[in-house]
Amino acid sequence: APVIQNLPASASIIETTYIETLLHTINVTDLSTSITCNLTATDVPFLVKLVPNTSEWGIYLKNNPGLEYNITKVYSLNISCDDRFDADTGIMTVNIIENIPPTFTNLDIKPIINLTSAENSGNVVYTMSATDNENDTLSFNFTCYPSTCPFSINSSSGVIKLSQNLDGHPIRSYAVNVYVCDGHSLVGPAVLNVTITETVPYFINLPANMTINETVAAGNALYTLTFKDDNPRDNLTVTLTNTSYFTWDMSTNTIRVASSLPGAIGTNALLFTVADPYLQTSTGTFIIIVTNVVRAVFI
Incomplete structure (x- = not known):
């Protein structure tokens, strides 16, 4: 008569296993060489079959078993081995391990x-x-x-x-x-x-001021502005408002004298605006103090 030597036994497997997996190899002895083992239940995701390239029987998890810990945590499998005349049975317990989400x-x-x-x-x-x-x-x-x-x-x-x-x-x-x-x-x-x-452009060297005398000729360069935008791809535009005596040369980034200065004697506040293509702007002020030249009086 067949005798199962290693049942009862138990194994654990995670619920997310989806390929056929050998859980236990049955050790059964008999004087007969013709032994067949099987699983008595058919409605479970397990099977009993010969282990490839051996004469031993194995208890397997099926392909795509659909294990769900929340539905069935433990399976108790009845295993029977017989030699066509007698049989022996044993219990294989399979514990399902819950998959913990990441x-x-x-x-x-x-x-x-x-x-x-x-x-x-x-x-x-x-x-x-x-x-x-x-x-x-x-x-x-x-x-x-x-x-x-x-x-x-x-x-x-x-x-x-x-x-x-x-x-x-x-x-x-x-x-x-x-x-x-x-x-x-x-x-x-x-x-x-x-x-x-959006990054905002800004002047690096404004506000600033300088003093010149009224004799400085039109066209003379007075000051070079530096300005920047942290987005190097932005093309910047600088404009100057509220002056008749000074002009802004965008090609050289300089402030120049635009016309004769006697009429500008005193303090001249030049308001500059720097803008990027997305209408982000900053302003800066440059003060030019024009002084009167004291001329000699001949008597």
Whole structure:
């Protein structure tokens, strides 16, 4: 008569296993060499069959078994081995391990990310981080609101980058909803709030002042302005208002005398405005004090 030597026994397997897996090899002895083992139940995601390239019988988890910890945590399998005359039975207990979903590790609070229009395509915006209890391979993806956002994500590393330059970008804020998946559970969204502000041009050497006398001739260069925008792609325009005696030479970035100065004696406040293509502006004042030349009086 057959005798099963290693049942009862138990095994554990995680609920997310989806390929056929050997759980236990049955050790059965009999004087007969013709032994058949089987599983008495047919409505379970397990089977008994010969282990490939051996004469031993194995207890297997089926392909695509559909294990769900929340529905069935333990299976008790009745195993029977017979030699056509007698049989022996044993119990195989299979414990299902719950798959723990991944968790984000760097989003205890919702981050607010402030970007400027000087940012370039390829710049890193944020790096998502997540862990998984079972060390499953994690993948990241995201959605945006509004949907046409200038971002991309590396599905493996969680690195979020700009997919385009931001100068002139028409939308100023986004909600980036990030998800992480361990192949079984999708977790999220983790929300990144991203704002985009246009850089503002500015004068580097204003306000400033100088004193000249009334004899300085028209056309003379008086001062060179320097100005900047942190977005190097912006083309800047400088304008000068409220003066008849001085002019702004954009080709050389200089202030020049425009006409004879006797009428300008005193304090002249020149107001300059620097603007980018997106109507971001700054102003600066340059004070020119024109002095009267004391001429000799002959008697």
